[in-house]
Amino acid sequence: MRRNPQLATVPLGVVEEQHNSQVLTSLSAAAAQAGLRVGQPVRDAHAMCEKLVTRARSQPAEAAFLTALQRWAGKFSPWVAPEGDDALVIDLTGCAHLFGGEESLLQVVQQDCEDLGLSVRMGLADTRGAAWALARFAGQSAGSHRTGDAIDQEARATRSRASKRRHWTKGGAAPVVTPGPAAGAHPISAPGQTYCALSPLPVAALRLDAEMTSQLSRLGIRRVGDLLGQPRAVLARRFGRGLVMRMDQAMGSAPEPVSPARAPAHFAVRMTLPDPIGLESDLLAGLDRLLPRLCESLEKKGRGARRVLFQAYRTDHDIQSVEVGLARAAREPAQIKPLIALKLGSIDAGFGIDMLRLEAVQTEPIHARTPVGHLEAGAAVSTRLASNTSMDDLIGRIGARVGLEAITRLKPASSHIPEKASTVHAAAWSTPFDGPWPDPPNPRPLLIWQPEPVQAPDSPKVPDVFRWRGQRLRAVRAIGPERIAPEWWLDDPNWRSGVRDYWSTETEDGQRLWLFYAHGHLMSSGWFCQGTYA
Numbered sequence: 001m002r003r004n005p006q007l008a009t010v011p012l013g014v015v016e017e018q019h020n021s022q023v024l025t026s027l028s029a030a031a032a033q034a035g036l037r038v039g040q041p042v043r044d045a046h047a048m049c050e051k052l053v054t055r056a057r058s059q060p061a062e063a064a065f066l067t068a069l070q071r072w073a074g075k076f077s078p079w080v081a082p083e084g085d086d087a088l089v090i091d092l093t094g095c096a097h098l099f100g101g102e103e104s105l106l107q108v109v110q111q112d113c114e115d116l117g118l119s120v121r122m123g124l125a126d127t128r129g130a131a132w133a134l135a136r137f138a139g140q141s142a143g144s145h146r147t148g149d150a151i152d153q154e155a156r157a158t159r160s161r162a163s164k165r166r167h168w169t170k171g172g173a174a175p176v177v178t179p180g181p182a183a184g185a186h187p188i189s190a191p192g193q194t195y196c197a198l199s200p201l202p203v204a205a206l207r208l209d210a211e212m213t214s215q216l217s218r219l220g221i222r223r224v225g226d227l228l229g230q231p232r233a234v235l236a237r238r239f240g241r242g243l244v245m246r247m248d249q250a251m252g253s254a255p256e257p258v259s260p261a262r263a264p265a266h267f268a269v270r271m272t273l274p275d276p277i278g279l280e281s282d283l284l285a286g287l288d289r290l291l292p293r294l295c296e297s298l299e300k301k302g303r304g305a306r307r308v309l310f311q312a313y314r315t316d317h318d319i320q321s322v323e324v325g326l327a328r329a330a331r332e333p334a335q336i337k338p339l340i341a342l343k344l345g346s347i348d349a350g351f352g353i354d355m356l357r358l359e360a361v362q363t364e365p366i367h368a369r370t371p372v373g374h375l376e377a378g379a380a381v382s383t384r385l386a387s388n389t390s391m392d393d394l395i396g397r398i399g400a401r402v403g404l405e406a407i408t409r410l411k412p413a414s415s416h417i418p419e420k421a422s423t424v425h426a427a428a429w430s431t432p433f434d435g436p437w438p439d440p441p442n443p444r445p446l447l448i449w450q451p452e453p454v455q456a457p458d459s460p461k462v463p464d465v466f467r468w469r470g471q472r473l474r475a476v477r478a479i480g481p482e483r484i485a486p487e488w489w490l491d492d493p494n495w496r497s498g499v500r501d502y503w504s505t506e507t508e509d510g511q512r513l514w515l516f517y518a519h520g521h522l523m524s525s526g527w528f529c530q531g532t533y534a
Helices: 029-033 042-048 059-073 102-115 128-137 156-170 194-198 210-218 224-228 232-239 241-251 280-300 333-341 377-386 389-402
Strands: 012-018 021-027 053-056 080-082 088-090 268-277 303-314 319-330 353-365 408-412 422-426 447-454 465-468 471-484 500-507 512-518 526-532
Touching: 012 029, 012 042, 021 029, 021 042, 059 080, 059 088, 088 128, 128 194, 128 241, 194 224, 194 241, 210 232, 224 241, 232 241, 268 280, 280 303, 280 333, 280 353, 303 333, 319 333, 319 353, 319 389, 333 389, 447 465, 447 512, 471 512
Parallel strands: 012 053
Antiparallel strands: 012 021, 080 088, 268 353, 303 319, 303 353, 408 422, 447 526, 465 471, 471 500, 500 512, 512 526
16 A cells, blocks of 8 residues: 555455456455455445455465565564464464563554554464454454344243343343453453453354354354353264364364474575675686585575576675576586676676675476496486487576577477467477477478468469569469368457468569468458468
C-alpha cells in the first residue's frame, strides 16, 4: 500500500481462481468492515461493496514476502517458522525478558508492523495451538450453525440446565463472563492458564476444518470448553483421532515444536585491499585469490555456479559489477575465470578500488564423480568427450559476450507444418536432441519467415515473372509442387488460406526462393514467399 497510498483507505481484496470461479482470498480492514469474507465469490462481493478494488493473487510474491518477514522476525527469537501461507510462529522461550516482558515484546512487534505498513494479529500462549487460537479467535463468541432468525432452541433434556442458567434474573447470582481483550490489548495467556484462555473460544480455534466444526455445532458443542469436557474415547470413535490430536496439541499434551526453516545457502567471498587498485592486472590477481575460496565453498555443499557476480567497490562508494553465466554448473576456477576476465574491461576504477567481492548468484547441485585408475583412463577420456563439455564451455564463452539468452538450439517437433517442425530452446538450459533428425519429404530452406505476398497472376502455375520485396524477378527453374494441408483440428490464423503448393524456385539473378500458392479457403488465394535456400 505504500506504493499506492490510496489503497489504504478503500476496500481491497485479493482474488484467486478456484474451481473455475473467482473468489476472495484475503481482505483489507476496510473490506472486512463492509461485510465481505474470505472465500466469497467476487461477483457477490462487488454486489455488496461497489467500491471494492481487487488485485490478482501472486503466490510466489507472497512466499517471498513471508520469507522476508521470517528474516525480520529473527530479531525476537532464533526459532521462527512459517505457519501456513499467511502467518509466522515464534518460540519465545527465554527471549521475552530481553524486550521488557511479553506485553512489551508484543508492543514492539505491533509498532514495527505499523512502520512497515502492515496490520498484524498476535497471540501468546504456552502451546503453539493455543497461540494460533488466540491470534485468530480472541474475543469472538461461539455462534450457531443455524441460518436465518436467531432463535434459541433447546431439547427437553436441557431445559433443566436452562432454568438454572436463567435463575439469576430472579435474584440469583449473575454468571461469570470472561471478558475479551480490551481495545489495544494483546491476547496473552498466563502461564498454566491455557484451559481458561481457550474455553470461551469457538471450536474452530482448535484448527478444525469447516465440516467438523459444523458437525460439532449441530451437536451443541460450539465452544472449546464444551469440547474439552467430553469423553475422549467417544470423540475419537465418532470424529477420528484428528480431533483428539488437535485438542492435545492445544493443551500441551502432544508436543508440537517449532522447527525453523534452514537458512538458504549463500556463496560469497570478499577481499579488502590495503591500498586502492585500478589496473586490470590487479583485478585479475584479486580474482585469482577469490575464485579458489568460492569454489571450495561450492564443493563443500556439492553445488556448482550457473551465474557469478563480480563486484568492485570504489573509494567514492560506487560499485562496479559484472555478471557472467555458465552453460553448465561449474566449480573449477579455470572454467569461471576466463568468462569474468572478458568483462573486466568494462569496470571503471575511478579513484581506486578498495574491496572486491565475488558471489555465486545462481547455483545447481553437481553429482559426485567416481575416480578411475590407469586401466580405465581411456574409457574416462571417451566418456568425457562424449559428454560434450567442450560445447558447454564454448556456449559459456560466447554467452559472456552476447548473453546466454541469445544462443538457442532447435529440437524437432511432431508437426508437418514447416514453421512448426522445430521448437527453439535456450542452449544454456537445454540438452542437444538425442537421435536422428527427421527428414522432410523435400529439402527445407535455410531461412523460414512469415509468408510475404508475391505479386503474380492468381494461378496455380508457377509465374514466369513476379515481384517480391520491390524486386522484379524472373523464374528460370522450379521444382515441385509439394502440397501441405493445414492442421484441420486447429484454428490457425496463418493457415486460413487453405491448402498450399510449395515450389523451390530459382530466379534469373541466382536467388533460390521457397514460394507457395495458397488455394484459398477462408481467405483469397495467391502467391507467397516463405523462405530462401543457402
